[in-house]
Amino acid sequence: MIPPEFDYAAPESLEQAIATLSDGGEDAKLLAGGHSLLPLMKLRLAAPSLLVDLRRVPGLHGIERDNGSWRIGALTRHAELEDTPELGLASVVAATIADRQVRNCGTIGGSLAHGDPASDLPGMVLACEGSVTVQGPGGQRTIAAGDLFSDYLETTIAADEVLTEVHLPAMDGYGFAYHKFNRRREDWAMVAVSALVRRDGDGCADVRVALTNMSSVPVRAAAVEQGLLGQSLTAESIRAAAERADEGTDPPADLNASADYKRHLARVLTARALMEAAGLA
């Protein structure tokens, strides 16, 4: 399908991009990798009057480690995350997104700003308790991952703000795993689970579990985390805790899976991801 007509701008600075976006009003949209927005436009589910392309804006690329945290530029491609294994969970998660062609175009900033609960990176950022920096006409602010996703395809980033950076704690000393269930390797997740575990001997010193596609936003499996924290890490304790993975979720039924089946998947995948993250797989 051919998208509706739109104006196009490719500013050469962040300030220019923010001003152009702001002047364009509510119907102006940022363009990053275009791999979520352009399909929506071609299906005529989105019809922005102006696209503000970020590709010429300097300073939005790159992955850098500064002491205990990673700074990832918003325009960093999924393939670059995949090719940086030092990132741990982020790299493993990025490698599961679609195929290499999509991963060469899609950006972490676009994925987080799009706010699709079936996307892979939002759950990872939530599990790591990361944050994003956004900049708008009023200046810069930081949004914690837990406050970023507000509803299906909605975030707390204002229409005239640009997501510039993603910050992830390095999670040194944590085991990690990502278990994604889909029909074909390149499909979106029916359900996926990000897990991080820090051991203290046989005990669980810290645990993070985030669920993909189990609600209108990515969610933490709080009951699982509470059930495992401070406990011995055994196959039995993990299975028992994982039985509560779907508590407090509201999975949307779709063509691939009923809500009940997604609940079942969440329990099974959480157990598998935790076993791997705890080194028991």
Ligand SMILES: Cc1cc2nc3c(=O)[nH]c(=O)nc-3n(C[C@H](O)[C@H](O)[C@H](O)COP(=O)(O)OP(=O)(O)OC[C@H]3O[C@@H](n4cnc5c(N)ncnc54)[C@H](O)[C@@H]3O)c2cc1C
């Ligand atoms: C065939 C196919 C399969 C896919 N499979 C998967 C999959 O399995 N898992 C998965 O997670 N994703 C998948 N995707 C989506 C892909 O990862 C997208 O690239 C990603 O979700 C959006 O990133 P983008 O850079 O392409 O954003 P764009 O499409 O350019 O933008 C998406 C939205 O975010 C806004 N935006 C973009 N950048 C910024 C910014 N810096 N600040 C503020 N707002 C911004 C745009 O205005 C737009 O509303 C798939 C896409 C395709 C086409």
